[in-house]
Amino acid sequence: MPVVRIVEVGLRDGLQNEASELSLKDRYQLVKKLSFSGLKRMELGSFVSPRAIPQMQCVPKLTKKVLLAQSKGVLPKGITYSAFVPNRRGFERAVECGLKEVSFFVSCTESFSQKNINMSIKDSLKNLRWICRSAGKVKVRVYLSAAFSCPYEGKLRPLKVANLADRIMQKGVFELSVSDTIGSAVYTDVLKLMKALQKKMPVKKVALHFHDTRGMALVNVAAGLETGVRVFDSSIGGVGGCPYAPGASGNVATEDLVYMLDKMNIKTGVEIPKLIKTTRWLEKKLKHSLPAKISFLKYKKLDK
Amino acid sequence: MPVVRIVEVGLRDGLQNEASELSLKDRYQLVKKLSFSGLKRMELGSFVSPRAIPQMQCVPKLTKKVLLAQSKGVLPKGITYSAFVPNRRGFERAVECGLKEVSFFVSCTESFSQKNINMSIKDSLKNLRWICRSAGKVKVRVYLSAAFSCPYEGKLRPLKVANLADRIMQKGVFELSVSDTIGSAVYTDVLKLMKALQKKMPVKKVALHFHDTRGMALVNVAAGLETGVRVFDSSIGGVGGCPYAPGASGNVATEDLVYMLDKMNIKTGVEIPKLIKTTRWLEKKLKHSLPAKISFLKYKKLDK
Numbered sequence: 001m002p003v004v005r006i007v008e009v010g011l012r013d014g015l016q017n018e019a020s021e022l023s024l025k026d027r028y029q030l031v032k033k034l035s036f037s038g039l040k041r042m043e044l045g046s047f048v049s050p051r052a053i054p055q056m057q058c059v060p061k062l063t064k065k066v067l068l069a070q071s072k073g074v075l076p077k078g079i080t081y082s083a084f085v086p087n088r089r090g091f092e093r094a095v096e097c098g099l100k101e102v103s104f105f106v107s108c109t110e111s112f113s114q115k116n117i118n119m120s121i122k123d124s125l126k127n128l129r130w131i132c133r134s135a136g137k138v139k140v141r142v143y144l145s146a147a148f149s150c151p152y153e154g155k156l157r158p159l160k161v162a163n164l165a166d167r168i169m170q171k172g173v174f175e176l177s178v179s180d181t182i183g184s185a186v187y188t189d190v191l192k193l194m195k196a197l198q199k200k201m202p203v204k205k206v207a208l209h210f211h212d213t214r215g216m217a218l219v220n221v222a223a224g225l226e227t228g229v230r231v232f233d234s235s236i237g238g239v240g241g242c243p244y245a246p247g248a249s250g251n252v253a254t255e256d257l258v259y260m261l262d263k264m265n266i267k268t269g270v271e272i273p274k275l276i277k278t279t280r281w282l283e284k285k286l287k288h289s290l291p292a293k294i295s296f297l298k299y300k301k302l303d304k
Numbered sequence: 305m306p307v308v309r310i311v312e313v314g315l316r317d318g319l320q321n322e323a324s325e326l327s328l329k330d331r332y333q334l335v336k337k338l339s340f341s342g343l344k345r346m347e348l349g350s351f352v353s354p355r356a357i358p359q360m361q362c363v364p365k366l367t368k369k370v371l372l373a374q375s376k377g378v379l380p381k382g383i384t385y386s387a388f389v390p391n392r393r394g395f396e397r398a399v400e401c402g403l404k405e406v407s408f409f410v411s412c413t414e415s416f417s418q419k420n421i422n423m424s425i426k427d428s429l430k431n432l433r434w435i436c437r438s439a440g441k442v443k444v445r446v447y448l449s450a451a452f453s454c455p456y457e458g459k460l461r462p463l464k465v466a467n468l469a470d471r472i473m474q475k476g477v478f479e480l481s482v483s484d485t486i487g488s489a490v491y492t493d494v495l496k497l498m499k500a501l502q503k504k505m506p507v508k509k510v511a512l513h514f515h516d517t518r519g520m521a522l523v524n525v526a527a528g529l530e531t532g533v534r535v536f537d538s539s540i541g542g543v544g545g546c547p548y549a550p551g552a553s554g555n556v557a558t559e560d561l562v563y564m565l566d567k568m569n570i571k572t573g574v575e576i577p578k579l580i581k582t583t584r585w586l587e588k589k590l591k592h593s594l595p596a597k598i599s600f601l602k603y604k605k606l607d608k
Contacts, residue, residue, distance in 0.1 A: 186567040187526045215560050215597035218523045222491045256519050263490040293519030 003267045004225075005041060006254060007177070007207060007233045008034055012043040012084050013251055014239030016053050018286060024058040024065075026285050031066050032075065033281065034236060037274035039254075041080050043103065047090035059083060063097040082141065086117060091131045095138055103141040103177070104128055106168055108161050111152035112145065112181075125167065132172040141175045142168050143209065148185035148193065158196035166200040175207055177233055180220065183213025183249055190223035198227070207231035210252050212238060212291065217252035218260055225266070232257060237279035237290030253292030255279065307571045308529075309345060310558060311481070311511060311537045312338055316347040316388050317555055318543030320357050322590060328362040328369075330589050335370050337585065338540060339379050341578035343558075347407065348387050351394035363387060367401040386445065390421060395435045399442055407445040407481070408432055410472055412465050415456035416449065416485075429471065436476035445479045446472050447513065452489035452497065462500035470504040479511055481537055484524065487517025487553055494527035502531070511535035514556050516542060516595065521556035522564055529570070536561060541583035541594030557596030559583065 011030060015022060022030070027045075034042060044066060045059030063083060069075045082101035085091040094102050106124045107113035113121050132140050144165055149155045165176055178193065185193075190208070197206060208224040208231070210217035221232055238253030255275040258268050272294065279295040315334065319326060326334070331349075338346060348370060349363030367387060373379045386405035389395040398406050410428045411417035417425050436444050448469055453459050469480055482497065489497075494512070501510060512528040512535070514521035525536055542557030559579040562572050576598065583599040 184567075186564050187529075188568045213597070214563060215522060215557075216564060218519060219526045219564065222523045222526055225491075253519075259518060260490050260520060260523065263488075264492045293517070 001265060001267050003230065004261050005231045006039060006257065006268055006270060007231060008039045008042040008236060008254060009209070009233045009251055010034075010235035010237070010239045010254070012045050012056075013233075014235035014237075016046060016055050017240035017250070018055060020286055021055055022285060024061055027058065027062050028065055028069075030236075030278070030282065031062070031081075032069075033274070033278040035075050035079055037278065038268070038270040040078060040269065041082070044081055044083050046084040046086065047094045048084075048086050052086075060093060060097050063094070063099060067098045082139075084143075085131070087127055088130055088134075091134070100137065101139040101141065102131070102135075103143060104131060105143045105145055106164070107150075108144060108146045108156055108164060109150040109153045112150045115152065116145070121164070125171070128168065128173070129171050135172070139174045140172065141177060141207075142173045143177045143179050144168065145179045145181045147178045148180045148189050149182055151182050158193045161193060162196035162200050165197055169201050169205065175205055175231065176201070177207040177209045177231075179209035179233075180211060183211035183216065185210070185220055186216050187219050187223045190220045191227060194224065194227035194229065203228040204230065207233060209233040211249050212252050213249040218256065221252065221257060221260070225264075236275060237282055237292045237295060239282060239286070239290055250291055253279075253290070253294070255292050255294045259294045305569060305571050307534065308565050309535045310343060310561065310572055310574060311535060312343045312346040312540060312558055313513070313537045313555055314338075314539035314541070314543045314558070316349050316360075317537075318539035318541075320350060320359050321544035321554070322359060324590055325359055326589060328365055331362065331366050332369055332373075334540075334582070334586065335366070335385075336373075336379065337578070337582040339383055341582065342572070342574040344382060344573065345384050345386070348385055350388040350390065351398045352388075352390050356390075364397060364401050367398070367403060371402045386443075388447075389435070391431055392434055392438075395438070404441065405443040405445065406435070406439075407447060408435060409447045409449055410468070411454075412448060412450045412460055412468060413454040413457045416454045419456065420449070425468070429475070432472065432477070433475050439476070443478045444476065445481060445511075446477045447481045447483050448472065449483045449485045451482045452484045452493050453486055455486050462497045465497060466500040466504050469501055473505050473509065479509055479535065480505070481511040481513045481535075483513035483537075484515060487515035487520065489514070489524055490520050491523050491527045494524045495531060498528065498531035498533065507532040508534065511537060513537040515553050516556050517553040522560060525556065525561060525564070529568075540579060541586055541596045541599060543586060543590070543594055554595055557583075557594070557598070559596050559598045563598045 044063050046056045048056050050057040083094050085094050085102045210220045234254040234257045235251035236254045238250040240250035258270045261268050276295045348367050350360045352360050354361040387398050389398050389406045514524045538558040538561045539555035540558045542554040544554035562574045565572050580599045
């Protein structure tokens with residue numbers, strides 16, 4: 001039975017796109033619920049300046065609380081908690097809080113890099129090199145963002161992306177999360193990019209990160225599975241997108257992803273009813289519904 | 305460049321699941337808008353008893369109006385309009401109205417057949433044989449419903465489904481629309497069923513009909529494409545499902561399907577901006593939003 005590992009990014013990629021802020025207490029509850037659902041990898045948030053993303057202000061406190069709880073056995077062992085770090089300062093703070101894994105961001109186009117993080121690709125790579133050299137036993141994951149298409153430069157050539165990916169991996173990165181940041185890729189785009197990437201690195205180093213902006217996220221996961229990818233990112237409930245808002249652009253929902261994988265006889269170790277309960281709880285806290293399809297339904301009715 | 309033909313079923317499968325009724329005038333407007341979007345096959349509704357499905361009361365009038373307009377050149381030539389007929393009486397009325405194509409329903413399980421149309425599979429097949437014999441030049445399409453899973457009997461064996469499909473085709477049916485009526489199939493289910501079906505009939509006789517109940521419709525289309533299927537059913541805007549209602553279960557949205565196919569360099573001849581405009585119009589008429597993902601976005605922004 002094939003096994004897929006899911007990286008839960010709802011607390012980072014999801015909550016940073018939420019208008020309403022979730023308190024430290026609620027975030028901890030969310031981490032706890034997710035941790036007992038069978039997920040083994042989870043981002044807690046971003047170590048960014050509160051001026052840049054105010055929603056992430058409490059992430060250092062949350063990180064300490066979570067890691068303390070884990071060390072005391074209140075949260076399950078065997079879960080890797082991580083956080084996003086945009087720069088050296090963020091990396092240092094994340095490591096001070098005790099994290100053993102961080103994630104970093106490199107854009108595939110100069111325009112997206114400048115507009116999104118106000119930095120050139122070259123400077124991103126410099127920062128990445130510094131981080132990897134300082135990392136010691138801390139594992140560094142990289143989001144290769146706008147890997148299929150850029151909001152400013154349009155569709156990307158797979159070879160260009162693969163070359164950049166290669167340079168990134170050589171810095172000592174343990175995993176590359178190839179991200180369709182604007183949610184515009186389709187099935188064939190994934191097949192093509194994966195073909196180019198596999199010439200540069202083993203497929204087990206690649207994760208895929210899809211947004212469901214145009215409803216293509218699960219199709220793209222299926223394409224990724226076809227090419228041998230076994231790590232996928234997702235957000236509980238699809239948080240970060242809102243079904244009522246134009247341009248809803250959340251990550252693929254964790255429960256929808258697990259549902260599809262379950263039905264394809266692919267093992268994730270994650271329990272859907274617990275995810276659905278967590279989504280219902282989160283919807284109350286955020287005061288709006290979330291896009292996950294499966295959570296619309298009563299899970300008991302699903303398996304008929 | 306591969307070509308896919310889309311069968312628009314919004315006026316039938318979509319509107320029959322709508323609480324609010326659309327007037328004859330509005331339905332005609334809808335047919336007109338869809339006809340000028342590049343769609344070549346379209347169901348106008350069902351020839352059922354108004355007691356069974358009141359929403360379909362005006363279908364005979366609509367059919368006459370549409371076919372008259374087409375004969376006068378008001379609606380484009382080259383479009384095949386059809387309608388669903390549940391029985392002999394419906395078939396006769398549809399043919400009287402001038403239709404050259406009808407569709408009929410056969411369930412894959414006895415329980416679903418009884419509960420849904422109050423008839424055994426055996427009697428369905430008898431009716432089908434009668435219809436095919438009486439059809440002359442009128443083409444008969446069959447929906448093979450609950451082909452993947454039945455709400456009462458659970459998951460189906462592909463071989464059982466393929467055997468029934470074979471019996472249906474032998475009656476003189478021109479196309480079998482294999483339907484995931486409860487929207488529970490995933491990628492691998494489609495591959496498996498198609499493998500079984502292809503032993504019994506050429507793939508060009510097969511259409512696929514997916515509901516997006518669990519968000520799997522486009523993934524299943526991708527699986528169908530992999531196996532060589534080139535005809536897919538869809539509903540404008542995903543009408544029949546509602547994003548705000550639990551258990552939303554519309555067909556895959558026509559614009560989402562065309563968007564994916566376009567981006568995969570598969571030709572449909574259908575213009576997405578016209579579909580999006582039609583969905584916006586329909587949302588106003590139905591007084592609620594529709595599930596199509598692409599219509600959430602401004603199309604101009606999509607192609608970057």
